[in-house]
Amino acid sequence: MKEILLHSCCAPCSSAIIEWMMANAVKPIIFYCNPNIYPETEYLIRKNEITNYAHKLGLTIIDDDYDHESWKKKIDEKSIQMRIDLEKEPERGRRCLECFKIRLLKSAIKCKELGLEEFTTTLASSRWKSLTQITEAGHWAAAKVSNVRFDDRNWRKGGLQERRNQLLRENNFYNQVYCGCEYSIRSKS
Numbered sequence: 430m431k432e433i434l435l436h437s438c439c440a441p442c443s444s445a446i447i448e449w450m451m452a453n454a455v456k457p458i459i460f461y462c463n464p465n466i467y468p469e470t471e472y473l474i475r476k477n478e479i480t481n482y483a484h485k486l487g488l489t490i491i492d493d494d495y496d497h498e499s500w501k502k503k504i505d506e507k508s509i510q511m512r513i514d515l516e517k518e519p520e521r522g523r524r525c526l527e528c529f530k531i532r533l534l535k536s537a538i539k540c541k542e543l544g545l546e547e548f549t550t551t552l553a554s555s556r557w558k559s560l561t562q563i564t565e566a567g568h569w570a571a572a573k574v575s576n577v578r579f580d581d582r583n584w585r586k587g588g589l590q591e592r593r594n595q596l597l598r599e600n601n602f603y604n605q606v607y608c609g610c611e612y613s614i615r616s617k618s
Contacts, residue, residue, distance in 0.1 A: 430456045433580065434548035436536040437461050437490075440478035441604050442551040444596035445589045447486065458543065459483050462493035462535045464500035465528050466609035472497075478603050493535060503531055516612055521559045524612065529566035537574040547578045554584035554593060557608065 433450070435457035437443040443459065450457050461479055466472040472495050483490040507527045508515040515524035533550060540548040548571075553563050560583060567579035597604055607613045 430454050432456045432458060432545055434536060434540040434543065434545050435459050436532060436548060436550040436552070437479050438463055438551050438555070438609070439475045439605065440482045440600070440602045441593060441597045442554045443479055444482065444600065444602070445592040446549075446551055446554060446584050447482075447488070448592065448596070449587075449589060451486070457488060458545070459488055459490040460493065460536055460539050460548075461490060462532050462539070463609060464493070464496045465532070466495075467497055467611040467614065469495055469497065471605070471609065474603055475605065475609070482600065482602075491539065493539070500528075500531060504528070518612075520557065520608065520613060521562070524610075525559065525608075526562040526566060528610065529563055530569055533563075533566045533570035533579070534573055537570040537577050537579070540577045541574050546576065547580050549580035549582060549584075551584065553582065554589065556585060556590070560585075 431454060433455055435446065437459045447457055459479065461476055463472060466475060476492060480490050504515050504524065504527060513523065515527060518524040529552065536548050536550065550563060550567060552558055553560060564581045567581055571577050571579040
């Protein structure tokens with residue numbers, strides 16, 4: 430069975446992907462790396478959901494630990510470099526691309542540390558995210574780490590979006606109403 434590192438944003442987005450992988454002789458090692466999520470209570474709710482689901486399926490899950498301040502500092506530094514206020518960018522704007530790069534670079538590094546050759550992300554299952562940005566960030570991250578590849582599969586296709594919604598209901602998953610970062614909370618207000 431092939432192993433792959435699966436960067437996971439939450440249980441609802443992960444469930445159908447995990448099911449598909451397991452049905453297709455792919456064993457995901459789940460990497461929960463989401464320092465963008467705010468506040469910490471939201472991070473913990475999402476982490477507990479995916480952790481419980483992974484354990485229910487007998488899968489390994491690795492938590493990158495919560496470091497929101499480091500994430501925010503990187504976004505602020507990138508704002509200065511780019512000479513724009515990423516904080517004010519809309520959903521699917523340039524801030525999201527930078528956020529994806531932060532998380533997928535950590536995923537590529539973890540993939541290499543574990544001796545795996547390939548990683549992918551559940552971010553590519555969300556219709557609220559730009560698939561173009563996710564693909565760009567994933568390939569950028571893979572290029573920074575030797576001997577790892579990014580699987581840029583569109584996890585929205587093949588009935589996976591519908592199956593995601595079924596699994597959400599069947600497992601009574603907590604279903605968040607914003608991407609996770611404090612800037613997306615503001616845009617919902």
